[in-house]
Amino acid sequence: MAAIYRVGPDGPVYRRGVPWRRRLRLPASIAHPVRLLPLAFLSLIVLGTLMLLMPFAREGERDPSFMDAFFTATSAVTVTGLATVDTGSYWSPIGHAIILVLVEIGGIGIIAMTTVLGLFVGGRLGLRTRLAAQTDMHVVSLGDVGPLFKRVAFTMLVFQGVTAVVLTLRYSTHYFDSFAYSLWHGVFDAVMAFNNAGFSLHADSLTGYAGDYAVILPISVAVFAGGVGFPVLAELYQEWRSPRTWTIHTRLTVWGSLFLLVVASTLFVAVEWNNPATIGGLSPIDKLVTGVEGGIMPRSGGFNSFDWGQVEPVTLFTAVIMMFIGGGSASTAGGIKVTTFLLLGYVILAELRGEEQVRIGSRAINSRTIRTALSIALIAVGLVTAGAMLLMMFSAVTFADGLFESASAFGTVGLSTGLTPDLNLPGRLVLIVLMFIGRVGTITAASAFVLRRRQSRYHLPEEQPIIG
Template sequence: MTFARTARTRRARDPFRLAIATSRVAKISPALLALAIFLLVALLFTGLLTLPIAAADGRATVLHDAMFTAFSAVTVTGLVSVDTAEHWSFFGELVILLGIQIGGLGIITIALLLSRAVTRSFGVQVRIFAQQGIGASKLGEVQSLLRIVILTTLVLEGVLALVLIPRFIIVEGSFLRGTWDGIFYAVSAFNNAGFAPNPGGIMAYDGDLWITIPVMVGVFVGSLGFPVFLVLMMSRHHWRTWSLHAKLTLTTTTVFLVLGALTWMVLEWSNTDTIGGMTVGEKIYHALFASTMMRSGGFSLTDYGESSPVTLLVTDALMFVGGGSASTAGGIKVTTIAILFLAIVAEAKGDKNVMIFGRTIPQGALRVAISVTFLGATLVLVATGLIMLVSDAPLDRILFEVISAFATCGLSVGLTEELHPAGLYVLTALMFAGRIGPIGLASALAVRRRNLLFRYPDERPVIG
């Protein structure tokens, strides 16, 4: 009896010990807590996808395919090693959809929710972490902004689903199937996931503007980020009252969208395997759709495996940049590349400070931008080398797939479906690192600041 009581007492205390441990980690290292939570969520969905009920044929899916799909969903990437519509059952597609939804909210939101549930409050470190991650301008705004993030996500997804469902019901000829496809595409598009529940994916609806335009709009809006949503809701069209982040994000995103569409259209204009045989209007629309998806959308109306090497290279660059900070898009983010470009311009002009829109960008922001870019380039370089060891595919195809995985974009030349399991594990790790890397690094650098009591003499090394 005494032993049984002791065992029950220990089991009763376990949740409290876990809560205390989680509380301590949240106070000491919110970035580490977010990383651990995100990893556990991805592993949980991996386990669910290995269940026989998750596969259409009723047999357990091999680990590397289940893990790759689960991590692709939770990191809102969209790369697949097995066909989503043919391999997975309704339960499997439901697991994927839940993974996209949870992953779309982001590691910052998940960490904040757990921290709130366990500690009943947000510590200073957690608030600073959230301030960097989801764009709160003041530490006191974290809790209210957290509600806005969740509510905005659900509302925008709901509106997108209401637009898509009627058309899918007509196309599919089934109310249930049409409703499911509409909801799935709405969640997948807004979260920049790129997953499709139907055979052939979005290509099956090429030319159907009722479907492709809302999907394109959903991807574009989702790539802007919650800090931009907040500014637009509060200031609307009053440009002067917008934050610097909102101005940089919208300006840079628009520039990349237009330049990407023009470049892609010119390079593929005569390619009969993609848009060469289309009318001028169709070419323009496909170019705009392709450029939008390079933000991290992952949907494609053409086969990228048939694109020219130059087109793949341009797409690599745009995918690497990605979308807005604190958004569902991946990449190093448009604000990062904007700050680097402005720094180059300032250096070329001989200006001491980096200035734009009547504001001066702090040197600390430039250091973070350089760190994020260097981290991203290093991850891509290492992953490309590892994939080359297990694949005989050309370098341009490998690089395309690697950057798509890092940027959680989801565009593919079909390499993942034929890749060795070792290569899939490399891309799985890269998708995870790409999703938490830039955000986690920027947040961690914002939280960790040392005030040194000394300073060495200046000395400028030879550069260039």
């Protein structure tokens, strides 16, 4: 069939010899990079749901549940880890493999995954592909797309491979008799950890491994690395000896992440030290190690070696704040991101000092970036608050539990106080929407409906309403 060359008065005029790939182009409104990203994630969720509905994806002869499959697929693609059923016993090994693939693709990003495959197969990328990949991974320069994604693929394989080897050796020597069983658990946990997805084949997540450093620490390190962000990992690989040469983004992400880790871990250990339901019965060293885990996982990890439903209110509220902040940009973590949180802090500091420019080091931040950060933070506050209110309305949960589940879904964390499996249909739909927006991004989700930034040809007179 020939391709349409133009539309004349008597109908379309066709031109032969046009490559078939050009004939299958998507409409411009759909193919726009900002709108293509949410559609790509949504398509993968639909595909994952259909695969999980297949009889071979479930253990035994259970009747298929569309909501369980839909919720699990959404949670996997958005690398969250919230689950309405026990992952290890409800899904079959094939179902586990489907979840793993969905998490792997969702973690790096659908467009990014396609870009990596295209780079290794063809070596060239078109402008539209570069734009889509740039949107997906928040790359600043189009020229960085190709080299970055090659390093992304290598980084993922290294972190997941090393973590899988360490966990497999530990599982095979201390927990499971079958090496194949240990290997599968090691690979599954490694992929989930680096992608910051809290799915676990163990019914109690990591509770059975509390105090086992050979399990807790590798998973925690992989979660932290995955939550830093691919551009930061790539820069650290090249410039780790010269912190002064790091970009502002890398500085904010690295030092901000370490600062939040220290604060969250210190608060967790101090508050939970004598709580017998969490770490009160552990040795001092085990308490400190679990405290590090308790500082890392709320940022987006989702694994837990204790019951979050039994923590003190202060710890629960601290975890909500950490889930809201999340990890680094262009990472597998959710939330508003560390850079957004710190940038807002610099905005407040500049206002208190009476400075006209927001400065970080020797650089000034432009107003558009500040407006974006403010928009992300305010939209996120509204979404998490609305989610908590809807959960209270539909599922009759307490404010603390509703806020925790809402922040966990939006931050694509996967931690739960045990509420998720008991939610009714409206409550589960609320979490599904929050997980999707949390992974795609508040600005990207909103921009998907508005493809062009309007630039005014004139400026209106300014006014100064009373603030505060």
